[in-house]
Amino acid sequence: MAEIIKKFTEEEYYKDFKFITNSHILNFNYCPYFYIEKRHGKVIELDKDYFIYGKGVDSILSKDDPEKKFFIGTSPKESLKDLEEYKKILENEISERAKGGKAPLKSQSEKLKKTEDKIRAAKNSKNKIVLTSTVFLNVMDTAKEILKQPLYRAFDNAKCQVIIATKINGVKVKCMIDKLDLKNKIIGDDKTTAQMTTFDPEMYLQQLAWYRWIVREVYGVNCDCYLAVGDKNSLFKRSSLYYASKSRIDYQEELNQEYIKKFLEYQKNNNYPTCINEEGKEMREKKCFKCDHYTYCKYSRQTEFIII
Numbered sequence: 001m002a003e004i005i006k007k008f009t010e011e012e013y014y015k016d017f018k019f020i021t022n023s024h025i026l027n028f029n030y031c032p033y034f035y036i037e038k039r040h041g042k043v044i045e046l047d048k049d050y051f052i053y054g055k056g057v058d059s060i061l062s063k064d065d066p067e068k069k070f071f072i073g074t075s076p077k078e079s080l081k082d083l084e085e086y087k088k089i090l091e092n093e094i095s096e097r098a099k100g101g102k103a104p105l106k107s108q109s110e111k112l113k114k115t116e117d118k119i120r121a122a123k124n125s126k127n128k129i130v131l132t133s134t135v136f137l138n139v140m141d142t143a144k145e146i147l148k149q150p151l152y153r154a155f156d157n158a159k160c161q162v163i164i165a166t167k168i169n170g171v172k173v174k175c176m177i178d179k180l181d182l183k184n185k186i187i188g189d190d191k192t193t194a195q196m197t198t199f200d201p202e203m204y205l206q207q208l209a210w211y212r213w214i215v216r217e218v219y220g221v222n223c224d225c226y227l228a229v230g231d232k233n234s235l236f237k238r239s240s241l242y243y244a245s246k247s248r249i250d251y252q253e254e255l256n257q258e259y260i261k262k263f264l265e266y267q268k269n270n271n272y273p274t275c276i277n278e279e280g281k282e283m284r285e286k287k288c289f290k291c292d293h294y295t296y297c298k299y300s301r302q303t304e305f306i307i308i
C-alpha cells in the first residue's frame, strides 16, 4: 500500500505543484501549456466569487469555528506592509507639525484613522474567508439547505477536509477530501451551484474517481462516492445528493490513468505543447476563447493581420 509522505496545511496544499491533483490533470488535459504556465506561477488567479462561496459552505459543513474561519466585511486592497508604511508617513507628518506647536490637520487625522482601520481589517482577515454580511447569510442558508437532506447524515462520522499526499507508482499525488469515512467506506464532496436545475453531476466524476483511487491505494478501502449539492440562488434554495455508480467511477479512474501517463511523457521531455500547435485553429475557438488564460497567453494572441 502507498504511504502518506507529506503533511500539508490547507494553504500549502493549494500552493504546492510537486504533488499532482485531479485539477492539475484536468488543466493539463485541457491545455498542457496552460498547466505548465500555472505550475510556474505565471497564471495569476484571483479568488473567484464562486470559489470563495464554496469554501464558505464547505467550512460550515465541516463544523469549523466561524470566528476563526470567517471575516465578515471587506478586506483592504493594499497589503499590510504598504498600509503600515503609509501609517508611518502620516505619523511622521503629524509629529513634524506637533514640533512646530501645530495640531494635526483634519485630513491627516482622518487619513490616519482610516489607515488604522484598514490595518486592523487586514490583520483580522488574514488567512480567513472574507465575505460581506449578506453573502455570509446566503452561505449559511446554502449549508442549511444541504443539511436538510436526510441522507446527508451518512457523513456524520466522516472526517472533514482530509488531505492525503502520497506516491503511487512513482508519481507524487494528493487530494483534499471534504468527507471521508473509512469505516463505512464513504467519500463525500460538497458542491455549490448557481442553479440546481442546470447542475451537471457528471462534471465531478473525474474528481471523485481521483479521490477513490488515492484512498484505496493508501488505506486499501474502495469507497462509495457521493456529491452533496446546494443552490446559491439567494431567493430560493434547493439541494440534492448524488451517488456515483461504481462503473462510472471505474471508467473515470481509467481515464485519469491515461492522463497521468500522457502527463509523465511530456514531463520527461519537458515539452508541453499548446492546444493550437497540437490541434489547429479550430481548437482555438473551442478552447482558447473559453480559457481564462486567453488574454495573456502568447499562443492565443492574434498572429495574422485582420483584413477589414
Ligand code: SF4
Residues within 6 Å of the ligand: 030, 031, 033, 034, 274, 275, 276, 287, 288, 289, 291, 292, 293, 294, 297, 298, 299, 300
Ligand atoms: S488560450 Fe489556448 S493555448 Fe493559451 S493556455 Fe488557453 S487553451 Fe492553451
